[in-house]
Amino acid sequence: MCQTTAIHQNVTRLSRRAYNHRLDAVDKTNYHTTQLARLNADLYKLYVSLYEQYPTVTEADYEVFGGQLSLLIETLKGLVSSCQRLPKSLEISEETASLKRNYMLLSEINHDLAAFRVALPHDREMQDLMAQASLLLQA
Amino acid sequence: MIRFQTITSFRGRLKALVEYKKGVYSGASDEIKSAFTNVSISQIRNNRDMILMQNDALLIKLRLPDHKNRLSRADGYRLIYLVSRISEKVVFLDIYPKRGPMQQLDISNNDLKRLLAEYIAEATAGVLEEYPI
Numbered sequence: 412m413c414q415t416t417a418i419h420q421n422v423t424r425l426s427r428r429a430y431n432h433r434l435d436a437v438d439k440t441n442y443h444t445t446q447l448a449r450l451n452a453d454l455y456k457l458y459v460s461l462y463e464q465y466p467t468v469t470e471a472d473y474e475v476f477g478g479q480l481s482l483l484i485e486t487l488k489g490l491v492s493s494c495q496r497l498p499k500s501l502e503i504s505e506e507t508a509s510l511k512r513n514y515m516l517l518s519e520i521n522h523d524l525a526a527f528r529v530a531l532p533h534d535r536e537m538q539d540l541m542a543q544a545s546l547l548l549q550a
Numbered sequence: 551m552i553r554f555q556t557i558t559s560f561r562g563r564l565k566a567l568v569e570y571k572k573g574v575y576s577g578a579s580d581e582i583k584s585a586f587t588n589v590s591i592s593q594i595r596n597n598r599d600m601i602l603m604q605n606d607a608l609l610i611k612l613r614l615p616d617h618k619n620r621l622s623r624a625d626g627y628r629l630i631y632l633v634s635r636i637s638e639k640v641v642f643l644d645i646y647p648k649r650g651p652m653q654q655l656d657i658s659n660n661d662l663k664r665l666l667a668e669y670i671a672e673a674t675a676g677v678l679e680e681y682p683i
Contacts, residue, residue: 458624465598465599466598466600512625515648515655516624518655518656519648519655519656522655522656523599523601523611523656526656526658526659527600527601527602527611530659531601531602531659531662532602534659536663537602537604537659537662537663537666538604540663540666540667540670541602541604541605541607541609541666542604542605543670544607544632544666544669544670544673545604545605545606545607545634546605547669547670547673547674548606548607548632548633548634548636548637548639548641549606549634549636549637550673
């Protein structure tokens with residue numbers, strides 16, 4: 412069992428912040444690289460925390476925060492696209508690249524949690540394949 | 551002594567990476583070698599990025615750095631391998647980069663099944679190839 416409640420609250424907070432960033436990014440003149448840098452730092456911390464807890468996350472844990480995590484990732488995808496359209500004069504391209512990296516890291520860990528921790532253990536075909544592979548590895 | 555083996559798909563993927571133009575991924579083989587040199591079988595089995603454990607087999611996704619392009623483990627390569635909990639046998643199934651022109655974001659469950667089926671077919675036919683570490 413991982414720190415489910417703490418992760419859920421953190422993901423929810425970051426989802427709200429990312430959404431507000433999307434709104435701010437529309438108002439091009441009022442958006443600054445320092446705002447995005449702070450968000451990036453917290454997104455990376457979330458990734459590290461999820462990665463550290465990955466081995467102990469259960470299906471029940473993922474049920475608590477998985478939906479919100481997927482929502483955060485969708486919001487980040489939109490934010491990346493909004494930031495890529497901002498004028499170069501805002502000098503935000505470096506932070507936009509970091510945002511894209513964080514989006515990709517969170518997408519991967521979300522995929523791994525949903526696919527490997529939740530779906531695969533129930534997949535009969537996979538279980539059969541692993542059982543056959545197990546016998547062959549001993550040969 | 552730990553025995554490292556490969557399936558056909560893995561060899562094709564690694565060759566494509568290493569031979570990619572301008573040598574973008576030419577360090578892939580070195581990263582594999584470096585990750586498994588002087589490493590015990592228990593370290594190979596105890597990887598936190600485990601995908602699945604079933605009977606005596608472990609399916610693992612290992613994060614490898616890409617020193618050539620100055621990329622960390624998070625941004626480097628992903629190596630998918632099968633390892634026995636009893637025998638000292640490791641089978642490399644797939645490798646893909648997280649960055650660059652051959653970038654792959656993740657691996658689907660269907661791809662994992664295809665790789666396992668390929669391992670089963672090739673192990674049964676006795677056509678797996680040894681991988682020198």
